[in-house]
Each structure stands twice: as structure tokens, then as C-alpha cells.
Amino acid sequence: MSKIHVTTTVNGDEAEFLCEPRETLLDCLRDKLHMTGAKEGCGTGDCGACSVTVDGRLVCSCLMLGVEAEGKEITTIEGMAEGDTLHPLQRKFIEHAALQCGVCTPGILVASKALLEKNPDPSEEELRYWLAGNLCRCTGYDKIIRAVMDAAAEMRGEAA
């Protein structure tokens, strides 16, 4: 089967891979670029564990083909911290115990970051609806919501 050469940018670095047209962006990130931070929880866009941004837009990487990544800017959980410095969301997730098993965490962090870039001061309801596509089975969401709200406050410069 003939493969297609794709050149893209992942977390600011140029990346290239060969893929079959039917391979998803998630497959390509995980199996070809060995960036396994994005997870496959469902493969049908229902769980959000594979969330990444493409040209700044939050998407499920399981619902996008690898070939569609040509020329795009992809960011993943692996690009969230700046060097050794965690993003405030990452720090707050640890502080608030906002994860148990942690497998949904990369997707939730990527999705939350996308929200705060668009809306730095979301209400609890706005946040819950924004994250409705990110399933978490461990936490009951309570501590996740608290962590994101707290990170948002910190990023706005408000005292925690």
C-alpha cells in the first residue's frame, strides 16, 4: 500500500512521517513519532483522551487523518510545559489531586488550556460544558474543575 509523506510541526519542531491515508493523526503521533502522551480511549471522538490542537484549534486526534496534518501546527501534552517549568494547569492538577489514574489527564489539560486561551475567566458551568467531551471515570470531575478554576485565577493574576 502506498504511503504518503507528511511534513508537519509538532510542539514547534518540524516532524515528518510516512502514513497510509487511513491512519489517524493519533496513530501517527503515537506510533510514528512515538509521542504517546495523547491516548486512545475510544477512537470515536467520545472521550477526549486524544485531544491536541491543530493550528490552535482543539480537536480529537482520533478524528483526523495523519495526512491532514500536512503543513499544520500541532501541539500536544508533550509541548505544554516550557522546559522544566510546568504550565499552571499542570501544577494545579498535581496540587489539587485532580487525577487518579491519569490517563484522561493529558487530554483534559490540553482542552483546559484551549479554553483558558479563549476565555480566561470561565464560569464553572462554562468549564463543565467545555470539558464535556473529556471523560474521566476516576474523579467525578470535582477536583478537575477546582484545579482548572484555580489555575485560571492564578493566570489572571488573582490570588489563589
Place this chain on the structure above:
Amino acid sequence: MVEINLWSGLRRFADGKDRVEVEGKTVGEILDDLVRIHPGLGPVIKAGVAVSVDGEILPNARHAAVTEDSEVFLLQRLRGG
């Protein structure tokens, strides 16, 4: 003698009794004696039971000690999720 309390479904394997007096100084010994007295209970013990001794539940502890004063119950074996 140590008294073993059976759950009600075991009565049909123990001549209708729900308590059986047995000899032994460990859980293993009293279970062996129980099966000796009521062989019909053999498959039950073989399939696995938990034993409670004075309120402490011993899932699989044939070595555990029992005394004549011990309160002993046979229990279904537990699992967890």
C-alpha cells in the same frame, strides 16, 4: 470442642444443623474435622470459604489458631473490585 456456625444453606449437608462441634486447634484442623463429621460439606470447603474467628475474617488461613472459646463462622469467600 470448637463450635462452627454454618450458613443456612449448608444445613442440608450437615443433617439440618446450623452449628457443629468439632475438634482442632487451627482453622485447618477444625475444617478437616467438620468434613470428617459431615462429608457432604467436602465440596463446600474445597470450593473455598472464608472463616471468621472472633470477628476477624480469615479468607485463607488454615494455620490460624482457634480456641474452645472462639466464635467461628463459615462465610462466603469475598472478592473485591
Place this chain on the structure above:
Amino acid sequence: MALDGKTSDYKQIGTTPDRPDGLDKVTGRARYGADIHVPGMLHGVVVRSPHAHARIVKIDATKALALKGVKAVITRADFPEGLEGEDWDIQENCMAGEKALYDGHAVAAVAATSQLIARDAAKLVEVTYEVLPCVTNVDEAMKEGAPVIRDGAADYSVPEGLHPNVVRYFDTGRGDLDKGFAEADLVVEKSYSTEAVHQGYIEPHACMGQMGSDGRGEMWVCTQGHWFIRRMSAAVLGIETTKLRVTPSEIGGGFGGKTTVFMEPLSLALSKKAGGKPVKIVMSRSEVLRSTGPTASASMDIKMGMTKDGKITAAHGTFRMQGGAFPGAPVDVTTMLAFANYDIENVHHIGYDVITNRPRQAAYRAPGAPMAAFAVESTIDDMARELGIDPIEIRLRNAVKDGTRSTFGPKFGPVGLVESLEAAKAHANYSAPLGPNQGRGVASGYWMNWGGETSASVAISEDGSVTVSVGTPDIGGSRASMALMAAEAFGIAYEDVRVNISDTGALGVNEPTHGSRATYASGLATIKAAEECIGKLCQRAADKWGIDVDAVVWEDGAAKPSGPNAGDHDPLTIGEIAAEMGGTGGPISGHYEGSPTGFSGSFGTHVVDVEIDPETGHTTVLRYLVVQDAGKAIHPDYVEGQFQGGAAQGIGWALNEEYIYGEDGRLQNPIFLDYRIPVASDLPMIDTVIVEVPNPGHPYGVRGVGETGITPPLPALANAIRSATGLRMTGLPMTPPKILKALKEQGNG
């Protein structure tokens, strides 16, 4: 040198430091089951039956094997014969023999050089089936004329005259029911049902197995218990246990569903057939839902009697459960715990374990308890209403406490049901005002907990820091709990402890992280192993000082002379002793091996407020409160997390989650779109109160807290809906169509 007398002056226990694996898990670095990649790796895909019940006439893999890149195809013929009992059940479930027993049952598997080729090849495996009549409902499966799924599967317990699909029978209880019901002023009888639900962990099962022609193998797998995986895989393959070494990956949720094997032995068999190349198998979500182990569905009849003061005089329950095509529905636990919250003299349970054409059930958080709680706590709620007694008050009048004889036999030690009820009553949520179409529900729940086989090891490093090795995978922050307990025991900083989850080659046998046992049992093991280390550290100090070890105490991370020698020598810190240990007798470590039996159950009480849309039957959860006894909360944040997670799963079970089968026995909703677990916008904040009635069977008083939390939500939601609408919903899930239908019938009635 001992820790005797340590009660409330904890320095570490009860604090909430960052979890040790936090950084890995927020950066995407943590490696889960599917995240492994090794050179030469093949990909495996399982071929599954589309039929609920079918004889396998022929399997032809010719076309699959002809596909370029395909390295092996296996069927049941590649596995040993002659297994018995549980081992046979596991083997048969991993790979069907003569018959496919449920939609999704594995019938073959392929390994190829890429995932895509393996998937293509799986489609080319030609299986000829003779489709047989099927049954998926528990009540139907017990009826005369129901298709017999496997004759001879019943064990000794089943009385004559029952359908062959009834494979186990339970009859437990005590007292005199007739007398008890005669003493009652109010007797209520009602029938209830619950649907099967799935654990719904977000990480699908994944493993990588490698086995050479010498029969030696390695496995990487996401599991709650890798020794279980080792034992079961070895049994299925007919090899010695120690030929396998199993390493657990990080695990993306389990809730009981990752305590057994499904495709793990297949990866090893494929590897062996493919010349020893490692084979990775990752399930899809639909495979997870169709082919792993959901919990049982239940059909139940409850009869309870009470005096007008609300004292329970008698209780009888009949519980029919199907756990798929194999024995094992958790009706054994149900018949122990159904009425266990209460002090009841006359109590009886009947249980039926029934096989059907559904996947083999696996444990799911407090297996067997939530269904019974739904039936019993709903009945009690109705009786409280009828008698005009507050729902918390009626539970307080019957609640078990220290010294109460349990409904299953032995007496309880110190337990926290009364305390949980009192705390719920005192919480602001219990008196929050309710608006139109809103209602409040209360329910209590119990899980007995578990000790289990446990090995742990604690080693002192050259610089005095401590390595703890345990065998229970960290599924929700247990590394943090172990580190806190070790730090507390040694009197050192939390940061100076590193906790490893060891593979099967590094420790003795461990049961999985299940039964709410990890913090209890591995924690106890960690403390005991630390105490052994401390004894050795004190000995080194005593030797150095030339005094008797009995005259040395361990305080704040250092050995100190005591008694007549007190003050004679400067304390020797753990770091100072460690720095010299090579020359003072060698490395220092401590171990614990045992099956601790001092576990003690955890009771909880939940209070939920709902609003029902009277025109659509939609339920909105407005407020939720979890109160539960933790014995002693080691890391309170993660204790709360267990409470909240259990509540959320219970809410899902109560309202929307269910296995939906068609007439053809096929699962209709094997996708998260239609298997509806709660999403963030479905839930409110989940308030928590941690009650602490210390467990005397743990050095720090710990009770396992993981499972109890899923038990009260089912009846609590039902009771809240009753409070809001007057409707007693007796079947789960309480979906909008069911509630709207009941509302209309109520309006017409």
C-alpha cells in the same frame, strides 16, 4: 524502637503532598499499557464472534496467512486441553472452544507487522458458525425452555429441579423470619432490577507479550494485579508460573475490571507462534465493552418488616444475577452484605448465579453490593415514608455498631455507620431548601474490604533515603499513601521516600489492587517492613555505641540512646547510619510477607438532591454529599477522590448506564456515545466528609475506602426521585423515558 502508642501525633499522615508520579502524569511521560514500543514488535488483533451463541463449525485462516506481513494466526487448537474449574473458564473465555458463548467472544487471533495489516488479516479469517438460540436476561435464562448454555456447569450448591443455567445457589441467614414478620407493624414487599454496567475505565486493555520456544516469557500489561495475570496466563498456556515475568504499566483505571486476563495469554501464544517476536495487543473501545467483564445484572425481591418505631424485625431477599456465560456473578457477596448495614435478628437471603449469553462478568467496585443496596435501601426509604420517620433517623435506629452481630454471622468491631449518619444529618446539604420538582434522597452503603496476599520491601539507600517496593499497581494515588506511611514510620521527609511498583520478578506474590486493599494491605506491609528496617538501624546504632539494642529508641529519623543511657550519645540519623552501613554489616532492608486479616469494612452515607423535569423525565443532580468512614485518611485528597469517583460511577449506574442487548443477543451500545457515563456537565461538585473511626487492625487505623462509595448512589438517587415525584422507580437505569412513563401513569392513576 516500636511505634507503639502512636495515635494522633502524626507528622505526615493526614497531609496532602504532591503525588510522586504527578509530574509524569501531567506531562504525558507516564507509560500506560498501549504506550510501549519495542524493536521487532508485532501487532495482534483478535477475531470475535458476531453471534451471541453459536457452534464454531470451522475456522479457515488461509487467506489471512497469505496476506503479506501476517506472522501468526491462533485458535483454541493452539492451547492445551484438560484444564479444569476456574482455569478452564478463563481459557474458554480468552478463546472460544466448541462454541462462541457471547457477542464478542474471541475465536481466533492474528499477529502482523503492523496494526493495519493485523486488522485486515482478522477480517480475512473465515469462521463458519452454526447459530444457536440465545438468552441474555437473567429471569428468562432461569425459565423452563431457555437455551442451555452449558450443561453441567452447576456446582454442588444447586438443588435439584432448577434450570441448568442456574450454576450456583446461595441460602444464608439466621433467626426466625415468621416470628420477625409477626412482630412487624409494617411489612413491605417489592421487586427490583438493575442492568449490567461496565467499569468504563478510560484506558482500553493493552499488553505486550513475548514468549520464545523455551516457554519463557515476558509481559508488559496494564493491570490491577500482575501476579494474577502471571498465574492466569500460565494456566491458560499450560506453563509454569515462574516462566513468565510480568511488568505492570501505569494503569488507566480498572475498578475491578483489570483483575483478570482477556487477551494477555493470546499475545504470548501469538508471540510463540511467530518465533518469539513480541506481540502487542490493544483493545478498541467496542472490544472493551463487548468482550471484557462488565458487572452482573440483577433481579431481586425484598420483603422487610418494621415496628411502627422503625425497628427492623425481619428481612428477606431473593437475588437473581447473571454474570455472563460463566459462573461468577457476585451473588455470593450480595447474599452476605444485602442487609449488613442493620442490626436484624431475623434475616434470610436466597441467591441464584445464572449463566447467559453475555460476556463473563468481572469485579466492579464493591461487586454485588450496589444492586442489593438499591433494593434494600429503596425499601427502607418507602417504609420510613410510610411510618413518617426521617430517613437518617430510621437508619440510626437500626445501624450496626461495635459489638452488633452482623447479618452474616460474626460481630462487628468498631465501625463508622452511626458516625456517617450523624455527620450527614449535621451537613448543610441535609437542610438546604428544595424547590418545585426537587427532592432529596438518602442511602447508606457498606463494603467489607479485603487483606489478601501481600509482599513489600523497604530498603535504605546509602544516603539514608528510602525505597519502598510494593506489588499493588498505583491506580489512584497509592504511591503517595505508601510514601506518607513510610515517611511517618521512619520519621523522615516525604520527599526522601521513593515508591516503586515492582514487577513479578522483584517481590513475592501480591494480590491486585482490589478489594479496597492497597492502602490497607500494602500500607500495612510498608509499615511493617519499615519497622524491620528501624530495628536493624537501631541495632547498628547500639553496636556503635556499645549498648544493648533495647536501650535504643527511634525518633524523628534517628536512633537515640534511652533509659539509663539517655543523652550519653548524640543521635545517629538514618543518613549517618546508612552512610556507614556497608562497613557495619551491609545493606539494610526490611520485608513483609503475609495475608493481613485486620481489614475492616467502611460504611458510608450519601445525600443527593435532584430536580426532575416533569415534561421530559430528565433528572438533574443538584447537590451531592458523600460521608464515609476512612478509619484514618492517609492522604485526605485521594480519599476524597475515591469518595467522589465512587459517587459519580454510582450516579451513572443509577441514571443512564446499561448494557442494551437486541433479540439477537448482540450488544447494541458498544461505544461511549451510547454507553453513557457521566460527563463533566452532568454532575455538580461532590461534597465530602471524611469520618475517622480508626481500624484497630492497621497500625495507623486505615480502612480501605475505594469501593463503598459506589453502593449508596443507586438507592440515594431512587429515593431522591421518589421525594421529588412520589414515584418509586424499581428498575435501573432510571432513564428519562422510564421516569416520564411512570409520571404519566401516576397522572392517569
Place this chain on the structure above:
Amino acid sequence: MRYHSPASFEDAAGIAASATGTTRFLAGGTDVLVQLRSDLVEPDDLIDIKKIPGVKDITQRADGGWDLGVAVAGAEMTETPALMADWPGLVEGMDLIGSTQVQGRATLVGNLCNASPAGDGVPAMITAGVTLSVTGPDGTREVAVEDVPAGPGKTTLTKGEVVSGVHIPARGAHGGDAYLRFIPRTEMDIAVVGCAVNLRLDGDTVVEARVALGAVAPTARLVPDAAAAIIGTTLDDAALEALAAAASAACQPIDDKRGTIEFRTDVAGVLAKRAAKIAYGRAKGNAA
């Protein structure tokens, strides 16, 4: 599977027309990839239309109406305040499809051409009177949205035809629309019932109305009787009851895993009332 990324709709139509196996057009991909992953449909030819110029454009015409490129994602619609202000119901319908992540990719045309009876984007497109440009081997034609779905998974588009433009009429004065759906959870479900209402007022009186239902028949459908029930009224209680009755009467649903016939029929009436009230309020707001 062959992947194509043509530079024009004519080329796209040409590839589709000459294809011999299963063909799918790829815009947002949120249905195509699910079908691919579930082994339901593996196209022989996948035609990615996102490289065609203009497919991501949102343009307000001189007449006040809107032209949408066929690859405009839901999130891009909700980020266009003037479009939201004109057609809140239409945008809401689109916005209800899937998660935030899905909104980053999913498109109106994809939702329509997937031809699920339950597509949330469709009823409000119908009530708004949206038309489509359809480019085929024989050129481009215009078609009304309600004429596209033919049944579950089926459309009236012929081999080689591809939707090449979406045209939303001008809102005009004193108008308002709304879309509501019922789902068991709060998000992430397929509609059990969906209802869109678009109306125009003269003073307090409804003078024009269109009502459409989703998930209660093989395709989303206009319900003229329901519209007739409120035209000429001030949406008083009697009109609302008549609307609900007409909406329920128009239902020909099925029992399935998502809902029963009885439930869908009842709730269609409930949603029609609620959506009409919202649309009416919006029309009043427009008039103010």
C-alpha cells in the same frame, strides 16, 4: 483507500464521478473517521475538500444573508457574533453536535450528508430555509436542505455530486429561531428528539413560521401543521398546546436504544412549545 485533495469542486466531482467503489468526501471527518474506525465503511476513495479555495469562508452577502464554506467548523460559526445574532437557533443546532473537540472539525454539510435522522444541525437549517449549491459532473445546482436527506444514511445527491456552498437567507426584521433537543445526559449524546422553530412577528402576532423535527422519522422533516398552529396567534397557551399536538402527531418514530416511540412523541410536543417560546422571545428582542 486512496486519498485525494482536489483544488476545485469540479475536480472533486470528477474524481467522485469516475470512482468505482465507495466514495466519501472529507471535510470535518467526524463521521467518516468514526465509520472507518468502526469498520462500518472503508471508502475506496476519500476526497478531502479542504484544499479547495473558500471552503473555510464565512461571508455576509449584501442582502444580509450568509454564505458558508462547506468546511466551516461549528466552532467557527459560534465565533462569528453577527451570524449568531441573526440565526441563534441554526448556530445552536450545530453547536450541540458532539464535544468542543468535535466542534473544532464538524461541519453543517457533513451533519446533513451523514443523513442521520437525529443530526442536530439539520432541523434549524430546514426552518431557516437554507439552500445548498451542489456541484456535479453536469455543473452546479441549487437545492433546499430538506430535499437532501432521503432516509437513514441516504441522500438525494447523485453519484459525483458534492455540496459546494451553504446559503442562509437574510434574517430580516422581527424574526427569531431556536433549536432544542432532548438527550439523556447534558452533552455528548445523539438527539432522542430535536425541534427547530423559526418565526416572524408582526407586533405580537406570529405571521410566518416553520417548524421542523429531528429523530422522530427517517429524516428530519418540516411540520407544516405545527407551523399553522401558531401562525396568526400571539403564542398563547392554546396555540402552544395546538403546536405540541401537531408536533406529536407528525412523529413516526421508532423504539430503539435511545428512546421509545411514546417518549419521542410526547417530548416532540414539549420541545416544540419550548423552542417556539424561545424563538418568539428572540423575535421580540429583534423588534425592540
